[in-house]
Amino acid sequence: MRHDIVDPYTVERRINNNYRAKEQLSKAKDQNSNTDPEGQTIGKRRILYKYTIAPQQRAVPSSPWATIIGLRKSLSTANINLENVFRRKVGDGSTFEFWNHTWIGTSPLKSVFSRLFMLDTSRICSIKDRCQLVNGSIHYNWCWPIRDGIEMDQFIDMVGLLNNFIPSASPDSWIFSLDNSNAFTVNSMRRHIEGNTLLSQADTIRWNTTLPIKVNIHTWRTTLDRLPTRYNLDARGIDLDSTRCPVCDGCVETSQHLFIDCMVARGLWKMISRWWKLGDYPKVLNNLVAWTDSVDIHNLAKESLDVVIQTTIWIIWQYRNRVCFDSKPPRKDTLGEDLRLELDIWLSVGNQDKRKLNKVFSAIRELVDIVKKTLELGARGVE
Numbered sequence: 001m002r003h004d005i006v007d008p009y010t011v012e013r014r015i016n017n018n019y020r021a022k023e024q025l026s027k028a029k030d031q032n033s034n035t036d037p038e039g040q041t042i043g044k045r046r047i048l049y050k051y052t053i054a055p056q057q058r059a060v061p062s063s064p065w066a067t068i069i070g071l072r073k074s075l076s077t078a079n080i081n082l083e084n085v086f087r088r089k090v091g092d093g094s095t096f097e098f099w100n101h102t103w104i105g106t107s108p109l110k111s112v113f114s115r116l117f118m119l120d121t122s123r124i125c126s127i128k129d130r131c132q133l134v135n136g137s138i139h140y141n142w143c144w145p146i147r148d149g150i151e152m153d154q155f156i157d158m159v160g161l162l163n164n165f166i167p168s169a170s171p172d173s174w175i176f177s178l179d180n181s182n183a184f185t186v187n188s189m190r191r192h193i194e195g196n197t198l199l200s201q202a203d204t205i206r207w208n209t210t211l212p213i214k215v216n217i218h219t220w221r222t223t224l225d226r227l228p229t230r231y232n233l234d235a236r237g238i239d240l241d242s243t244r245c246p247v248c249d250g251c252v253e254t255s256q257h258l259f260i261d262c263m264v265a266r267g268l269w270k271m272i273s274r275w276w277k278l279g280d281y282p283k284v285l286n287n288l289v290a291w292t293d294s295v296d297i298h299n300l301a302k303e304s305l306d307v308v309i310q311t312t313i314w315i316i317w318q319y320r321n322r323v324c325f326d327s328k329p330p331r332k333d334t335l336g337e338d339l340r341l342e343l344d345i346w347l348s349v350g351n352q353d354k355r356k357l358n359k360v361f362s363a364i365r366e367l368v369d370i371v372k373k374t375l376e377l378g379a380r381g382v383e
Helices: 010-027 042-057 065-070 070-074 114-119 148-163 185-197 213-223 230-235 253-260 264-276 285-289 299-325 334-352 354-379
Strands: 084-090 132-136 139-140 172-175
Touching: 070 264, 114 148, 114 185, 114 299, 172 354, 213 285, 213 299, 253 264, 285 299
Parallel strands: none
Antiparallel strands: 084 172, 132 139
């Protein structure tokens, strides 16, 4: 669907007007003003007209800019400047402002040629008001006298810059600078956001289509240390009875401890290492999640191992939650059977490649046996 060209800053001013209207209306309720026959105060009616009725009379056409501008402040915290992402493509110059918008060069002309801007008698003018294509040549329309000195120097520099500009008969538009086609794509924007928010290559999102979305997202949150462990909750000022690990009660519950150093987790990773003949497992959580990147096995086996790793992390977290919140402590000896049933459902609906499905099924069933054996040994106090 085509949207009319609308200056995003105009939309932003309208949005700010709405906020100001709400504030003014709340203040008007407390004022002892005269009341008209309809029961509304005169001050309230004036505010309603100024911020609600009048803007609607000159309302901008419906466009996606209101949503985009609403995200501008949030994206700026991630070092993303929307003015660099969405750029103006000047056509006939009837929409964009000559002085106030960045349409040629890297800054608005009013900041580059400030003396000329102050001399202009019409500072809110369009590009078309100052530059027009007449009979194949550019005609400049200046409405102020040019004197010698700094004014003439800035004028010569500005004309030299404008020599690179050729208007056209097409309407003004916007281009998306992150894609070669100049058209907006969600994939390009997502990659740009990730590149500005994720700290390193190791923090990129790992996605295994064999597993449910919730498991992939759980692994991603684990690598970013965004799980509500007791340590993280305490760091955010939430009052807890204890910050110790609910599974082993041996240390403060951090993500590193729960998934690596805890007694149950340590036993699981040791058995998985022996099962896959991979030597010792990584002792840092993010390295453990990316374990498949450092092992020398074929791609199908890597994907199966990734399923095992992510599922094990998911199992540990689910077991930890049951220890914390179930009224009756969970039985370790039945955890494996519950896991087998859940994974059978995941894998049967999540993958159509039968060869890979059978490989993953085999790996998961072996993992279930390892979980059962580890938990049984842990119940007897044997590591």
